[in-house]
Amino acid sequence: MSLETFGWGPELAQSFSTVVESSPLPLVPGRVVRQERGLVTVQTGERTLLARTAGKLLHQAPGAESLPTVGDWVAIQLPPGKGEGMLHAVLPRRSVLVRREVGGQKGAGQLIAANLDVVLLVSGLDGNFNARRIERALTLAWSSGAAPAVLLTKVDLHDDATALVQEVEALAPGVPVLAMSSWTGEGLDAVRALMPPGKTGALLGSSGVGKSTLVNRLLGEERLATQAVRVEDDKGRHTTTHRELFLLPHGGLLIDGPGMRELGLMGDEEEALEQTFADILELADSCRFRDCTHQNEPGCAVRAALQAGTLPPERLSNFEKLQREKAFQSRQTSPAAQREQRKLEKGRTVMGWEVSRTKRRKD
Ligand SMILES: Nc1nc2c(ncn2[C@@H]2O[C@H](COP(=O)(O)OP(=O)(O)OP(=O)(O)O)[C@@H](O)[C@H]2O)c(=O)[nH]1
Ligand SMILES: [Mg+2]
Ligand SMILES: [Zn+2]
Incomplete structure (x- = not known):
């Protein structure tokens, strides 16, 4: 597998060479494909390995938003043997999805994913459906620097979902709104088309809307755990507990993660x-x-x-x-x-760069 498969290109190669020049360490580029507690998993093209964030980066980074997240391009030092790699730098981001952390300190932003081409706002066409929530989520998606799209899942529950699709379209002029079903396969080609080969999408939506079911369907295998929603309120159960980037058979890249409620309220x-x-x-x-x-x-x-x-x-x-x-x-x-x-933001750099695209939600 090559790094290009994961979206690597000349611009990133340029950023990476700047890091290598200023570092005495033997570094290789890679993309963060998984994050769980303190450890990240990095795909270097040749191998997939666990990596720890170097202490120097942890100390330099002003605020959690400069630390590695899923989708980030990074410079790592490979371990001599099996072991863990050491992550020394995060390359400048094209886009980044950040939201305010509920349980965090000082209302700092929480990173959801980086270097996205498209943010897929997922909402179920069941009791979970709430057009206003989609509208609020759109604000967050736009602020990332990536293009939003809306996925209305479970369309198989409706004979005709046209009115619901139109309701959402009215809230989001110019944003693609797709009604789809992972059960029947309806609308899946349109979903794939949102992420052509080498392009990255992230699924964002409440627990139980069918994010992991969609990834499984696109992967063509039951790789992720999914779980039925409770009947009384159509709420899911936070089946997915970590964030991960998947390479899909058609070449697109897709990030799945936990439902949003645990990340706190969004919007007003x-x-x-x-x-x-x-x-x-x-x-x-x-x-x-x-x-x-x-x-x-x-x-x-x-x-x-x-x-x-x-x-x-x-x-x-x-x-x-x-x-x-x-x-x-x-x-x-x-x-x-x-x-x-604000004090933190003034000094924001990662290994000496300004992170120019770090966008924050407007409160
Ligand atoms: N009717 C119908 N049900 C679906 C569809 N897609 C998913 N579901 C069901 O919705 C439930 C929740 O699906 P998950 O994929 O686990 O939902 P999730 O968004 O990943 O949830 P978290 O991991 O908790 O955030 C499961 O019972 C799925 O079978 C669909 O297209 N139609
Ligand atoms: Mg899930
Ligand atoms: Zn009362």
Whole structure:
């Protein structure tokens, strides 16, 4: 296998030679194809090996966004024998998908994937379908520097999904919106066409929308674990727990990863809550107290609906979970935390370069 198979080209070769010139170490280029905890897996064309990030890079890197992520092109030192390689530099990125980390420090960005040509926003045409969520995800996709596309999975559940496709198209003028099914194979050629040979796509979407099922279907084998969604709420179970780049038989490259919910809310949190939990907010309007927490206040319409069985308890617990996330994130973006972040951004370099394409979500 050659590095070109993974998208290597003259521009990257140029960046790489700059690194080699400034380094006394014997370095080889490679692409990060998998990330799990502290270790990354690097594909060098000749071999696939685990690599550790060099301490120097860890210390120099101002903020987590400069550290290697899936899709990154890197310079590594091969181990003498089997063992792990040492990752010494991340080459400048063409595009990078970043989102604010929920559990992280100082509201720093969390890297999802780098050097993408297309971001595939995946949404299921089942109970999971939510056009507003797709709209918010589009903002994140555009900010990466790669082109977005929308995949509406599970079209086999509909006799005619035209109206849903049109609804999404209206939110995203000029963005390809494909209705497809990994079960029947409908729309798969159009999906492949989004990633011609050597081009990289990343799947982004909630747990259970069928990301890994799609990768398996495109690979032509059941390589990834998939899992049925819970019937009550069409929510998946975070079956996939790490991010990985796959070379597909037709030559395209595709990154699968965990569902997005664990990465926190995206987009305008307030709006997300309002849209998603309109029923609960409407009930809350009828609570006796304006600041009702729906725990044990008298005259609480939310608890009344729970008791009457008209509001499913898991819906309320989802709502409460989102509110806690939101409260956490607003602490993360306090003015002090933002000042700290700006300081970090000013000094952003990776092995001496400005990372010019590092885009951040607008808050
Ligand atoms: N009807 C229908 N179901 C599908 C289709 N694609 C996937 N599913 C089902 O959806 C469920 C979830 O699929 P996964 O591929 O595990 O979903 P995922 O997006 O990878 O989920 P996480 O790994 O948790 O993020 C499984 O039961 C799949 O069989 C499809 O085209 N049609
Ligand atoms: Mg999965
Ligand atoms: Zn209440």
